[in-house]
Amino acid sequence: MKQRLKRLIPIAVLALLIAGCSSDEVNEDGASEWKPEKPVEMVAPARAGGGWDTFARVVSNAIMEQELMEQNIGVINKPGGTGAVGWAYIQNVNDPHHIFSTSTTMVFSMLAGNSDYNWDDMTPIANLAADYGIIAVRADAPWDSLNELLEDYKENPDSITVVGGNTPGGFDHVQFISLAMEAGIPMEDISYVTDQSSGGLPVLLNGTVDVLTSKLGSGAVEQHRAGNIKILAVLSEERLDSEQLAEFPTAVEQGYDTVFVNWRGVYGPGGMTDAQVAYYEGIMRDISESEQFEAIRKQFGWDELFMGSEEYTEFIRQEVETNSVIMEELGLLAK
Known part of the structure; x- marks a missing residue:
């Protein structure tokens, strides 16, 4: 009996260690992988029917129709403060199962001081389209x-x-x-x-x-x-x-x-792991390259403008720099 207990104790300890680790798995190359363990929320930080909502819904629908995700993904609306209410929700929940639609409006809104958060507090995942002003x-x-x-x-x-x-x-x-x-x-x-x-x-x-x-x-x-x-x-x-x-x-x-x-993309909460970002980025790339999304772009007048997380991050930095100058010239930059 004592010998059997000695063999079981290391196994129990190992099980506890595994349970306490991240849900990320490791692939053949030794890199960690991640996938959602529960349904994903695509947050539209605005009313139903607006640009953020429309983008969130067509992206979510494409994911479901193309069966790109094992879990379901649905859209919820968090309107208010030109995005501020939605961004606060994302940051407070702080869960990679909650991502959100975004656009150039986010940068302008944050530069104007509408939110307690800025572009560095959250995680760029991918950009999928360019939507022009009218x-x-x-x-x-x-x-x-x-x-x-x-x-x-x-x-x-x-x-x-x-x-x-x-x-x-x-x-x-x-x-x-x-x-x-x-x-x-x-x-x-x-x-x-x-x-x-x-x-x-x-x-x-x-x-x-x-x-x-x-x-x-x-x-x-x-x-x-x-x-x-x-x-x-x-x-x-x-x-x-x-x-x-x-x-x-x-x-x-x-x-x-x-x-x-007005570029249109997808962000996540701050602190996402590389594996979590890579998972969503891969799905967004698949959507962007699909015939279904090409038809959607034509329908709404969006140009193709895909950027992965790394490129998107640098692009946002440039957008902030350029639009800060515009906002200051117009006297609209928050102090």
């Missing part, structure tokens, strides 16, 4: 071009109101401010209101405001196709290749230099 008006609006709108704005600034889905200092606000200032409109003459709850389209359509500053992927394309709005300009360098979007003129071809691209 300027739109109702179908019955008197302006048929960007030039007509901005010329009228210069002459009658008190009669025109602009709406965006971000608070002042966010992507929507900054892109319109940059464009208007290039047209010679003083920043103090611009009347900008925020509609975080619905992104601005409903208040544009009901006549409360006159102009929408947003992104192609925010639902504007669908409203244009329905005949409810006119997209006066896309803030891309050239007209987009998609047959569905090639009709939209750029601000550049109308005489302006303003180009604003």
